[in-house]
Amino acid sequence: MELNIMYLFTVDFGIRLVLDLSAIVILVRFIYYPAYKNSDFVFSFFMFNFIVFALTYFLHNVEVSMGLTFGLFAIFSMLRYRTESISIKEMTYLFVSIAIAMLCAIIKTSPVGLTVIVTGVLAITWFVDSNLFLKKEMQKSILFEKIELIKPENHIMLMHDLRERTGLNIHRFHVNKIDFLRDSAVLKVFYYERQGEEMGVSTVEEFTGELSEV
Numbered sequence: 001m002e003l004n005i006m007y008l009f010t011v012d013f014g015i016r017l018v019l020d021l022s023a024i025v026i027l028v029r030f031i032y033y034p035a036y037k038n039s040d041f042v043f044s045f046f047m048f049n050f051i052v053f054a055l056t057y058f059l060h061n062v063e064v065s066m067g068l069t070f071g072l073f074a075i076f077s078m079l080r081y082r083t084e085s086i087s088i089k090e091m092t093y094l095f096v097s098i099a100i101a102m103l104c105a106i107i108k109t110s111p112v113g114l115t116v117i118v119t120g121v122l123a124i125t126w127f128v129d130s131n132l133f134l135k136k137e138m139q140k141s142i143l144f145e146k147i148e149l150i151k152p153e154n155h156i157m158l159m160h161d162l163r164e165r166t167g168l169n170i171h172r173f174h175v176n177k178i179d180f181l182r183d184s185a186v187l188k189v190f191y192y193e194r195q196g197e198e199m200g201v202s203t204v205e206e207f208t209g210e211l212s213e214v
Contacts, residue, residue, distance in 0.1 A: 013057065015111050020104035023118045024049040024097055031126045032093050035136075041090050045097045053101035096125055136193040141176070142166070147183045150175060162189055 028045050100118060127133050149158035162170050168191045177186040
């Protein structure tokens with residue numbers, strides 16, 4: 001069955017497209033980006049959302065098997081880029097963007113009902129990823145050269161040293177690797193995100209190598 005080009009200009013398509021684009025703008029611009037300040041995945045979130053919406057809407061309207069539609073959904077949701085690893089958090093936001101596209105494309109309800117559903121998804125996403133639900137625990141790997149502080153009896157001094165040198169309120173750490181040949185260890189430190197601390201985090205990322213050579 002051929003796809004009539006007039007499907008592009010139906011009122012139903014226009015309403016669903018506006019709701020979908022509005023939802024993805026809110027998700028990316030007002031929920032994801034303010035929290036993570038990472039624009040690398042913004043393009044991917046938008047394009048995955050739009051492409052999945054278009055494919056799902058039109059395949060659904062030409063009576064293609066829903067098995068194929070959900071198969072496409074599964075492929076897109078499990079896709080990973082070979083050039084760069086994607087964190088679990090980014091993969092979750094990608095999944096949410098795809099889910100919103102599918103909801104807007106195929107769910108049979110009124111525009112008001114669809115708006116309520118999508119708003120609920122956005123509200124839950126914002127709440128679960130905010131400090132209101134659970135304090136955000138950040139983590140970072142550090143190459144640490146004072147290997148004598150790795151001993152359990154010196155952990156209090158190690159914690160104090162980490163806080164002094166990074167400027168972060170570190171509350172726990174794990175020893176991931178110990179290199180006795182180079183007298184160094186790889187530590188994973190954990191700290192809670194606080195307002196205005198993004199600049200400090202960036203500084204630590206940029207100068208971790210210098211800290212490790214002290």
